[in-house]
Amino acid sequence: MTERKSPTAVLHEGPRALTDEQVREIEESDLKGVLDVDIDDVIEYVHKDLKTLPDFTMLYRKYLExxxxxxxxxxxxxxxxxxEKMTEDERQSFIAIASGFHHGERQVEIELPVFMIGASEEEKLHIAAQIEDEARHTVFFDRFYREVVGLPGEDIMDVLGASFPWVSETFLGPFGLLAYQADEVRRNPYDERARVRYGTNYFLWIEGVLALSVMKVTLSYARWRGFLPAYYTGFTATCRDESRHVQGGMRYLQDAVRKDPTMINEIHDTLRTILSLSGVYSREIYYEPLGWTQDEVRMLFFQQLRRKLGDVGIDLAPDLEELLQRVQPVLAGG
Ligand SMILES: [Fe+2]
Ligand SMILES: [Fe+2]
Structure with a gap:
């Protein structure tokens, strides 16, 4: 983690191709080796396989490795x-972004099991692995908040309670919506329309847009300043896990639309709901101390959403394009 590139440099450069060696480094690094992997390469890697999506058995095999x-x-x-090294402004910005993740990981961990019921047997393997990934991510943030930030607490729920004041989503937002959608799937686990709505919010928006954007902002800050090596290592390894989650989720949505083209309406409606709520009831986050402006974060959001939809062949409706221009980005993730 020696490079001192500006945190937003790659945002302005746009997409680029990874070499075979870079892909090998990302796929095969052990936990120690992850410290040397560039977060921009891992985010690029998430998109590498979207055009020819791997199947669920392949994703499960990658998980085991x-x-x-x-x-x-x-x-x-x-x-x-x-x-000793970070300023108070940097700490406050960082924690405002990371707290959404702290809570998000725990929520996606407990809300994924219902989605497994109506899945194919191969997809069940992948989801079982994903639940374990999300449990591990929950422990990662629990450790970070206890051991680095120094929040008090006897157990996981205590520490979550202590970071809650920094969470920017207040009642209404993608995580509130996910709780509702998970309940819908719990009541009707084989309702494919309910599953597509859930999948759009969880895999495309929360993981594919929000989570990857938080990773990009906090990890490029850590790399730029040369700070927080264990956070960088664990969260970059988390990003590699998320690449499997996003690929599996996009595979699920692509298959659903191929089987029944009217499913695209469920995807658009869900995005409409999310974008209409986005930022309206949330606390504002100041990104500047981490080297980002509000506009750059917005640009990152749209890049993340467009690339995923474009790569799997799902178009945005014109009214959604308009909504996108008005959205205030609020970062969180799972
Ligand atoms: Fe995930
Ligand atoms: Fe996660």
């Missing part, structure tokens, strides 16, 4: 960076 041990991370240097 890429699984990492969250208890191997050592946060000693991160604690020093957090308390």
């Amino acid at each position: 890429q699984r990492w041990n969250v208890y191997e991370l050592d946060f000693t240097q991160d604690k020093i960076d957090w308390t």
